[in-house]
């Protein structure tokens with residue numbers, strides 16, 4: 724099956740997932756691998772993306788939705804099968820991931836079909852932890868802030884090999900159809 728991997732990544736987490744797909748999926752079917760920016764700037768790249776049977780679109784979570792660059796690609800796609808993958812700083816709840824995915828899908832044209840998805844946590848900047856620490860200093864023992872610190876620390880080793888393996892299992896089943 725002809726497929727394209729298009730992704731947007733600010734600090735490298737979603738890029739790791741994209742690389743895992745590139746390495747793990749059958750090479751012969753790959754029509755495009757690259758960033759959302761490049762896919763839209765280069766006419767040949769865009770043709771390769773839209774000429775694919777399946778678009779694997781990767782995003783990083785920005786305010787509960789996909790980032791602007793991946794959203795820009797998503798909004799332009801028509802009559803395409805789309806597999807969404809991405810990373811989010813907050814995790815531990817499938818419900819939260821589903822909320823993000825629902826918001827992302829709402830941005831797409833209804834002619835497209837979503838055929839699968841995979842989200843996992845992605846590490847955040849240390850400045851975020853410093854902010855939480857300052858908050859905790861102001862409210863010692865606050866359970867909510869402690870939970871935010873725990874979440875931050877949990878995110879630090881993601882995406883990991885297990886995440887990449889799960890992503891590949893889901894996407895691989897579609898590509899080899």
Ligand SMILES: Cc1cc2nc3c(=O)[nH]c(=O)nc-3n(C[C@H](O)[C@H](O)[C@H](O)COP(=O)(O)O)c2cc1C
Pocket residue numbers: 731732733734735736737738782783784785786787788810811812813814844845846847848
């Ligand atoms: C400006 C900004 C907004 C973010 N908003 C969210 C959010 O709403 N929910 C969330 O779970 N993570 C949020 N994050 C965390 C990132 O989605 C997460 O760290 C992601 O793995 C970054 O992916 P990347 O390394 O591919 O850029 C935000 C990060 C930044 C920098």
